[in-house]
Amino acid sequence: MSALRSPLVVVGGAVVVAVAAAAVFAPVVAPYDPTALSGGALEPPSADHLLGTDVIGQDVFSRILWGARSSLLVGGGAAGLAIVVAILVGVLSALAGRRVDVVVMRILDVALALPRLPLLVLVGALVGPSRIALILLIAFVFFPGPARIFRSQALNVRTRGFIEASQGFGGGSLYLLRRHVVPAMGPIVIEVFVALIGRTILFAATLAFLGLADPTEVSWGLMLNQALLETGLYFTPAWTWLVLPAGFAITLVVLGFTFLGVGLEPLLNPRWKRGL
Amino acid sequence: MLTRPHPRDTAQETFAFDDDVRGAPGVDVDAGGAGRRRPLRAIAISYLVTVFVLVTLNFLLPRALPGDPILSLIDPAAPTRVPIEELRQELEAFYGLDRPLLVQYVDYLGDLARGDLGVSIRYNRPVAELIGERLPWTLLLIVAAMGFATIVGWVAGVHSAWRRGRPVDMGLLTVFLTLRSFPTFFLGSIALFVLGVQLDLFPLAGARSTSELMGPLARAVDIAHHLALPALIMALPFVGGHYHLMRASIVTELGADYLVAGRAKGLGERRLKYGYAARNALLPVVTLTALHLSAAVTTEAIVVETVFGYPGLGRLLVDAVPFRDYPTLQASFLILAFVVVTANLLADLLYAALDPRTRR
Numbered sequence: 296m297s298a299l300r301s302p303l304v305v306v307g308g309a310v311v312v313a314v315a316a317a318a319v320f321a322p323v324v325a326p327y328d329p330t331a332l333s334g335g336a337l338e339p340p341s342a343d344h345l346l347g348t349d350v351i352g353q354d355v356f357s358r359i360l361w362g363a364r365s366s367l368l369v370g371g372g373a374a375g376l377a378i379v380v381a382i383l384v385g386v387l388s389a390l391a392g393r394r395v396d397v398v399v400m401r402i403l404d405v406a407l408a409l410p411r412l413p414l415l416v417l418v419g420a421l422v423g424p425s426r427i428a429l430i431l432l433i434a435f436v437f438f439p440g441p442a443r444i445f446r447s448q449a450l451n452v453r454t455r456g457f458i459e460a461s462q463g464f465g466g467g468s469l470y471l472l473r474r475h476v477v478p479a480m481g482p483i484v485i486e487v488f489v490a491l492i493g494r495t496i497l498f499a500a501t502l503a504f505l506g507l508a509d510p511t512e513v514s515w516g517l518m519l520n521q522a523l524l525e526t527g528l529y530f531t532p533a534w535t536w537l538v539l540p541a542g543f544a545i546t547l548v549v550l551g552f553t554f555l556g557v558g559l560e561p562l563l564n565p566r567w568k569r570g571l
Numbered sequence: 572m573l574t575r576p577h578p579r580d581t582a583q584e585t586f587a588f589d590d591d592v593r594g595a596p597g598v599d600v601d602a603g604g605a606g607r608r609r610p611l612r613a614i615a616i617s618y619l620v621t622v623f624v625l626v627t628l629n630f631l632l633p634r635a636l637p638g639d640p641i642l643s644l645i646d647p648a649a650p651t652r653v654p655i656e657e658l659r660q661e662l663e664a665f666y667g668l669d670r671p672l673l674v675q676y677v678d679y680l681g682d683l684a685r686g687d688l689g690v691s692i693r694y695n696r697p698v699a700e701l702i703g704e705r706l707p708w709t710l711l712l713i714v715a716a717m718g719f720a721t722i723v724g725w726v727a728g729v730h731s732a733w734r735r736g737r738p739v740d741m742g743l744l745t746v747f748l749t750l751r752s753f754p755t756f757f758l759g760s761i762a763l764f765v766l767g768v769q770l771d772l773f774p775l776a777g778a779r780s781t782s783e784l785m786g787p788l789a790r791a792v793d794i795a796h797h798l799a800l801p802a803l804i805m806a807l808p809f810v811g812g813h814y815h816l817m818r819a820s821i822v823t824e825l826g827a828d829y830l831v832a833g834r835a836k837g838l839g840e841r842r843l844k845y846g847y848a849a850r851n852a853l854l855p856v857v858t859l860t861a862l863h864l865s866a867a868v869t870t871e872a873i874v875v876e877t878v879f880g881y882p883g884l885g886r887l888l889v890d891a892v893p894f895r896d897y898p899t900l901q902a903s904f905l906i907l908a909f910v911v912v913t914a915n916l917l918a919d920l921l922y923a924a925l926d927p928r929t930r931r
Contacts, residue, residue, distance in 0.1 A: 401617070408621040410911040412870040413888065414628075417904040420892040421636040497754055501874060504756045505889050516754075523760060523878070529768045529775065538764070542757035550752035557748065 303558030310551030370496030385445030724813025
């Protein structure tokens with residue numbers, strides 16, 4: 296279990312916990328309502344406004360704290376949904392027999408080949424901005440990769456000695472699935488999930504930056520979108536407090552999940568485990 | 572004789588569960604099922620199926636999804652407005668939307684085959700013309716970014732593998748891991764602010780200066796000057812992908828007999844590193860990754876062109892969204908997706924050509 300104490304896991308875990316805390320306690324900690332006009336436009340950072348105010352006079356610090364909510368909600372929701380669909384598709388495909396498996400895999404191949412960002416820009420433009428739609432869409436474009444991983448894991452697990460032994464003692468297929476196949480896949484599922492959250496958060500932020508999120512929402516990607524719409528911003532000092540906090544917030548949370556994902560790998564990858 | 576594992580296999584194993592190690596998160600990296608051995612026929616079929624799915628999605632999505640392009644034609648703020656029924660019917664008849672779906676589909680395929688992509692609502696010009704103007708800039712950006720990412724990634728990868736486990740190796744590993752987590756639009760904005768505005772080293776937007784009084788050489792320099800910053804930012808997240816693969820690939824070469832022999836007869840480290848190990852690691856793994864990544868880079872063009880005001884295809888796509896310019900939106904999606912899928916096809920074909928095991 297030494298992987299749990301690796302610097303990657305410790306740092307990544309700390310960042311994720313901090314962001315989750317910001318998301319949960321935003322209403323208590325944030326000094327202002329994130330949508331209230333609590334000051335003048337583009338005020339520099341001060342004791343009243345720790346990170347200054349934005350173009351219309353909203354408190355940037357409060358918006359950063361509240362932004363953690365939508366970031367984790369959209370990113371985590373999409374990743375969670377993608378993982379559930381991936382498990383269903385992957386495991387069922389592996390257990391359903393050769394014919395179904397081949398067909399499902401070909402479909403996943405095509406789904407993987409579709410370019411995600413252009414597709415979601417098109418669909419997002421057609422559907423209009425909505426958080427639920429965004430979660431569903433992101434989950435849809437991200438599930439094929441994990442589905443393939445889970446399928447090969449399920450195939451692999453199925454042929455292990457302990458399954459055959461259990462079968463030999465008369466274990467039914469449902470019993471095997473519940474008692475052996477799913478527990479054996481647990482660690483892989485967790486690791487793929489953690490690594491996926493980082494990517495879905497970044498993807499959601501990218502879409503928001505491109506202007507494909509509900510403009511009334513408080514999110515980091517949207518803050519950057521609104522800041523960079525004002526091209527004159529680059530020539531004012533306001534750039535530093537409008538762009539840097541939101542940009543670093545996104546970077547930090549993605550970095551946290553990436554570190555956690557990479558750090559967990561040796562713990563969960565059976566090939567490495569033998570050496571521990 | 573010592574048998575060494577095929578570098579491709581080792582590289583694959585190393586990243587078995589981290590499919591985004593080859594590119595930046597948030598971008599298509601596992602697009603196209605990279606790195607599996609497939610016969611040529613399967614590659615061709617899956618390419619054709621993918622193109623067919625793209626073309627069909629492009630037809631079906633606007634018709635199947637909520638949101639009404641016709642209403643938005645009548646008034647951009649349509650949801651709040653009572654639509655005029657006769658006008659609506661007239662417009663539907665004009666665009667042929669009142670006919671059976673199958674007839675519309677056949678018409679659409681015919682138009683595509685003739686290169687007719689519709690007329691832009693915003694610019695009131697044929698979309699094919701707009702795309703013709705924008706595509707070369709996007710291709711230029713992709714090629715420049717790929718070249719940069721590949722060269723830096725390879726050199727860093729060889730260097731890191733040679734000193735694996737030492738501080739340099741760990742340092743580079745951390746830097747590239749961190750770089751992958753920076754959103755491209757954030758890095759781009761920082762670059763614009765620091766290098767463009769504060770230091771005034773690079774132009775802030777566009778692909779070239781408007782001045783017409785330029786010789787060919789000055790023009791080339793001007794275009795390169797405009798290209799440098801967007802291409803660099805676009806490349807940064809992908810340097811890590813090349814770096815990782817090159818490093819993994821070289822590490823498998825390190826114990827090889829030919830390196831021991833080379834060292835024994837007194838060849839210099841530099842020669843061993845780049846002339847022997849890198850050359851052997853290069854062909855199978857890395858050439859192919861370059862192409863696979865180019866597919867990923869293409870989607871990144873959407874973001875980079877938006878940040879840098881670069882007049883490419885990605886920007887055409889994004890700019891069409893607030894204007895509800897559906898013909899432009901659909902056509903630029905289709906062409907951009909087509910470039911991505913074709914880059915993947917080239918990668919698969921090249922891989923088939925490079926790996927003798929996929930022949931036959």
